[in-house]
Structures are given as C-alpha cells and as structure tokens.
Amino acid sequence: MSTKNVLPHHLKQLLEKGEDQFQSGISVDCVIFGFHEQQLKILLLKVDTVHKWALPGGFIKKTEHIEEAAYRVLQERTGVKDIFLQQFHVFGAPDRADASIHQKRYQSFGIKIPKNNWLIQRFITVGFYALVDFNEVKIQPSEQEAQWQWMDIEYLNGLMMDHAAIVQKALETLRTQLAYLPIGKNLLPKKFTMPELQKLYETILNEKLDRRNFQRKLLSFDILNRLTETKKGGAHKAAYLYSFNEKKYQKALKDGLYGSW
C-alpha cells in the first residue's frame, strides 16, 4: 500500500549514511507507559511492511549521550517534554535483531539492502522506560508510514522481535521501583485526586489496595500538595485535588521514599 515507488529521503539516508551518523550495532528502545481509563498502556508503532507492533526506538548519534538519544526518540515520537525516563536493561542476545524486518521495508520500495550494510547487522539495544501523561501525548504525524496505538498492558501480542520481553522487564522494573520511587507525577495530569492516584497504583501492581491505608501512606511521603479545589462533576462527594510538590518530589526521586535498610 501507499507509494510503492519512491524511497523516502530519510530511509535512503539511513541506509547509506547511517553508519557515519550513528553508533553502529547499538540502539535504544523505549517502553512508554501511559495511564488512561484506568488502564496502563504502552505506546507502540507499526510499519506498514511489517505486521507486528514495535517499541519506539532509534539509534544513537555519534556525539550523543545514550540518555539523550532516548530522550530525543521520546520527544520525536510523543512531543512530551516533562518525562520520567530511565534505562533499565540491556538486551544483548546475538540473534535478537531480525534483518528481514528492514529487508521487507526497503523491498517495498524495490530496494535490497546490501549484504554488509550496518542496518542489518547485529544490534544490541538499551531499554528505557518512560512515564508520560497520556493527555499530553500528541503523536507526531511526521513518520508517514507509522501507525500507532496505545496498547493495553494486558494484551500484548504480535510484538516484534524480543520487544515483548523488553516490555516485560520494564514492567517488572516499574513494579519494583514503585516501592521506593514517587511514581505518579508523570503518568497523571497536573491535578488529580487521591482515588485516581490509587487506581494508578492498583493498575501497575495489579492488586487492590485499601483506600484509607493508601491515602495515609502516600500522604506520609510528604510529596503532595492538597489544593483547595475539589473535583466536581463526580456522581457523588467531591474529592480533593492534589498536585505534586515539585521540590519534595525531586528530593524523593533522588533519595528514595524510605531511609534504606
């Protein structure tokens, strides 16, 4: 489908000049978590020629820090700026890359990738996970060939290569870090209610939590500001709105939520 003939400029560049511009054999892949309708979701892309969904990923420019590269990929894809972004694992199986994916893509323009081209060599990838505010994400339509979706964490199928394993590891990491990092700021809107925050935690942990104990615990971390406003429009009693106390939040990100052992 689409234009079968003209190879887009950026793909031509990638094939021919990519090796000059990027580190070869290494990439970044981002597991971008968002929260919507009480579901934890991740952002996935699809290329027409490949019938599987893929994590947003990219290469590392020669002069770029890997965290920068991940940040750039994230911004290019989501337009979001204020993000929680963290590397969590390196995936380094020698056979994890699938050359046929690139081959098919270029084949659709009638081009065959040369045998030793850098694109179809072995690739190691650094997994990053990101937490973004679902409502802030505006997918850039620049990449014409890319479909995208927020996929529910529960139904992960048809992911490309080892991307399902990458997501799995990201989830594990997120669950572990939840215990000692103040997660929530980047997944929720600026203002949110305690029940909303709780739903987020419950979704991530896949477990029901006690309303009252949850509230006490979160407040004890002392990273939230209670606003005077309340959430109106709800069917019943209005809930207080909260926002994160930026200063205390940043401190908690560094030091963790507990004093260690």
Added chain:
Amino acid sequence: MSTKNVLPHHLKQLLEKGEDQFQSGISVDCVIFGFHEQQLKILLLKVDTVHKWALPGGFIKKTEHIEEAAYRVLQERTGVKDIFLQQFHVFGAPDRADASIHQKRYQSFGIKIPKNNWLIQRFITVGFYALVDFNEVKIQPSEQEAQWQWMDIEYLNGLMMDHAAIVQKALETLRTQLAYLPIGKNLLPKKFTMPELQKLYETILNEKLDRRNFQRKLLSFDILNRLTETKKGGAHKAAYLYSFNEKKYQKALKDGLYGSW
C-alpha cells in the same frame, strides 16, 4: 620496561582484526567484589603504559551474548566459575573513552594507531558487577603486562576514565539489592559462620548491625543450612558453621527475599 620492541601477537590482532571479531563501539566492564579481612574489595588491573587502575573489561564477540562476554572476561581474569554476575547500568557518555590510553600502550611498541581504527572510537560500556569468593580467585598470569590488585573500596583513587563512577554505581546497586537478594554465597567460602556473614553485610552497608537480630533475620529467610561442625581455633566460644542451601538459595535469587509489596 619489559620488551620495548616486539608488539605481542594479541595486540596486533586486536588492532587489525578486532573489528571483524568484536562488536565495535561497545564493551563490558566488570566490578568484581571480593571480601577479605573484613574489607570489601574490588579487583583492578593496570597496564604498564598507563598509570591508572582499570576495571577488568573486554569486548563482545560478534556471536556472543553480552552476559556471556562478561562471564568470559570474568573467567579469563579470575579463573572463578561459580559467580554471581549481573548487569547494572550502561555508561554512554560520548566522551567517556580516552583514546590516549590505547595510543600510549601501542606507542610503547613504537606503533601509532591509525586515525579511524575501531579501538579509538567512541565506546559505550555495559557495567556488570560480580561477587566472587576472594580465596578462589587465582589471577591468570597470561596477560603479561597487567599488574593487578584487590583495592579497598574506601580508597578509590587513580581510576581510569569513568571507572570510579562505574564502581560507585555498582556499589549503590549492591546495597540496594542486598535488601532483597540473598547475597553472601559468592563472597564467602562454602562454610562460614554467622558473625562472618554479618561482617560482610556490615561492610557492604557500612553500618553496624545487631548481632541477634541479624541472626534471626537471616535464618528467617530460610536459605542457610546449619552444619554440625563448629569453627574452632577462635579465641573463645566456637561458632556454628553454615552453608547456603543451594536449592532454596536459587529460589530466593529468583523470587527475592520478600513477597514484594
């Protein structure tokens, strides 16, 4: 010092054929922890031509998994087989490699590394940390030019490039993981006493712990076997010897020491 003239075969190979054999632009570095005389130490190497200490590191063979590569480096350097080995972070600053280190080394044989040789390009490194039994380590004398030492964790100076930062991050990781992973098996001899194990924990955490509570806690994990033997020769009452229950230990490694949240 040493043979100033003949370039050793393996160095020649590395320079000329390295790019065919190894992934370029990516390496592994191992922070190898050992415990001796109530001190936590790490294994460091030094090359004659460079006056700084370095972490044992290496390249990744084209067909090799990165964990394999780290394992191979570890075995090549220490001869140890039963090891705890885990990746913990990727260090990807664009300027982290220092070409002059390689230059000096080859210069000492009268050779100048060609401008675009793979060795002096940018390198990203995957940090692994390993826990080994100090007494089992027999440094391989194969690398003629390498001096080595166990350096005390407290006095880290003169480390090469960003290796001090790598060690720092490894230490943080170790401390964090101590809370939910059964560490000790690989740092201690097969048989050990409870006070010895405690000293290890105290050293890693840099903190004094209560003797009785420590014992209760460790025993509650149910990963130790108390042996009938006791540690004789001590100035006073003989302590029981313990060993790790391999089966339960492996399970705890997977599941962690607590049930999570």
Added chain:
DNA sequence: ACAAAAGTGTTGTCGATACACCCATGG
C-alpha cells in the same frame, strides 16, 4: 433522604529493634 463515594479515626498484628541472659572456649 438516600445511595455512592470520599475524608478521617481506631484497633490488632506482626516484624524490627533493643536489650538481658546463658553457654562455650582459651588463657
């Protein structure tokens, strides 16, 4: 005024801490 959802308070339990006592060994 009633149902639904949110805010606040109380109690019990279990694990962690702190401390006291007993036991074995070498000098």
Added chain:
DNA sequence: CCATGGGTGTATCGACAACACTTTTGT
C-alpha cells in the same frame, strides 16, 4: 575462673492491615 565472644529469649515500638464511622454531593 574469668574475659571474650557466640547462641538464645523477651519486651517494646512502630508500621501496616483491617475495619467503622462521618461527610459531602447528585438525583
């Protein structure tokens, strides 16, 4: 036989879980 260090027991405290009651809002 006593000093030293190791093994075992117990009281206290605090965090967390379980649960009850009150308050607010829309219909």
